[in-house]
Amino acid sequence: MGQVLVRLLPPLGLTMILSVTALAIATPLGLALGALRAELPDRHPASRAIDAWVFFVRGTPILIQIFAIYFLLPKLGLQPPLFVMGVGALVLNSAGYQIEIGRAAVQSVPKGQWEAALALGFDRQASLWHFILPQAARRMVGPVMNELSQLIKASSVLSVITIFELHKAAEAISSANLRFSEVILVEGFLYFVFIFGISLIASALERRLSASGALAGAGSFAR
């Protein structure tokens, strides 16, 4: 078991790199598009495009989104490395959820904050940039930490396109030594330690920030 654990550490590293990279791209993207969506009328073409993205991501399993990237990019003549495809799929998925988080965060900033900024003479765009977005970003801390756990879990599905993250590596090891249950136990232990740890940090952060109106992150199990 100890040997398996050691061999799973580098793939665990890859899982973390995939998840954190995707989070680092998807969070600003989600906040920006969420803010845009909150500002634009429903009928605006950009609103329609954002809504379509959210609809597709929430209405299909992440597996389909991974296939879409994996099979369609080559059809378009693009052949990026697997890692890029993996991150791309996670970003496609995560941003789809974070757009809703960002929009909720922007809309949860009290109307008085807008009015104070406008009354000082800031235009709408500057008010959003200087005052509303910084406050919305704080409110997103809880949901974003939660999103990191979701991404770590979701990255396991990248195993289907042979990215050797934690789950794929565990699969490979177990089909070589045929000790399936033991390897899965070790793998599960590694996932659990990280995801549970993140959830502890997240709830501590949420408690500290709840005074300033932070949004609570709601856990959900699959993408």
Next chain:
Amino acid sequence: MIFDWVAFFEYLPRLIRAAGVTLQASLLSLGLACLLAPLLALARLLGPKPLSAVVQGMIEVVRGLPPLVIIAFAYFALPKVGVVLSGFWCGVLALGLVGAVYAAEIIRSAIESLGRGQLEAALALGFARWRAVLEILLPQTLRRILPPLTNEFANLIKASSLLSVISVHEISQVGQSLIFETFVVIEILVQMAILYLIIIGSVTILSRRLERGLGA
């Protein structure tokens, strides 16, 4: 990239059959989750300390694992303890368990969000603790938990795509093998996406109706 309608309709029937399997797996695991979830929630809220602690530990473990790992574990570990099931039923068990755990958390937090006042009022009237929870608190939470529960059902449907890794012939598995067999990529991907959107979309619409019907 030209959309090949002939290929689209040639493979559609096989994917529609696979959608039936997706639906079956989702509904069966939903049923299992609905049976288990209230038991888990009540065990956590009302059970004696050790039971409550064990249930809470189990919930945390399931929440801390990718569903894919739980499905793989059910598939490989159950036969070891003498439970030999088909991939389909292993998957239903695994998804049912995962769904139950998330639903139990929804129920628990809804009951806890009612605050102590409601519980204390019921206790003061002479209700036993378990009757207070079952007869006073639980009915109050129903309208509040239905929307998140239907949302979890949508998640259950999405998660059923993971059963493709243990060779259950649902949408994702059938679509994937068709792509590798025929190299017809776009048409089949579009079909897969549309089938999921239809199934999940109808659950979402149903959930909105329920919400409005209950005035939640």
Next chain:
Amino acid sequence: MTLLTARGLAKRFGSFTALDGVDLDLNRGERLVICGPSGSGKSTLIRCINRLEEPDAGTIAIDGVPAGDLQALRRRVGMVFQQFNLFPNLTARENIAIAPRKLLGLSRAEADARAEALLDRVQLAGHADKPPAALSGGQQQRVAIARALAMEPVLMLFDEPTSALDPEMIREVLDVMVQLGQGGMSMIVVTHEMGFARRAADRIGFMDQGRIVAMAPPQQFFDAPPHPRLVRFLDNILGH
């Protein structure tokens, strides 16, 4: 001498008429208090003056020049809100300094110096580095006044500035406002604080159902109320 001229201001919310054709003139340096029952249109009136609400009809001119550019208008007109609306993520100093820095092009040092001077003026020297959450309601409202003053407005609007305050803090805010008026600032204050109105106002207006139905200097306003509905209002509010 006329600073503000408003003519025929009208505003409806759905079927509710908040403003029903209001005319208003304010002289430079004049302190006007507006009172009236809730729903009478007082807040809507001053929110229309800096166009936080867009009036359905009517014109507004400052110094005889029709208010054109929205941001330019708002930079010249300061606003103090009932709920303070300080930016919770910024310190007291930053709350005051940010608009002069971003909108008037002051350097950080200049804007900070202006903020410190204003904090001193509202008796809050030494609180510059505190976030709003660390200040009492009365202190927050004084920071909010300083924030509006930092833009060096020609007119200050106060929308029920003491309604959200505990009784013991109302005084400290009103004192700052009295001083401000004595310093020559033109002000329109929506408030129920009749003591303040008597002490600091040049004129008091009474609004009812979207109109200014009475307008008089304090002495006449209280001693010989020029409108029957005002008599009833004063009876209620002063507990006669």
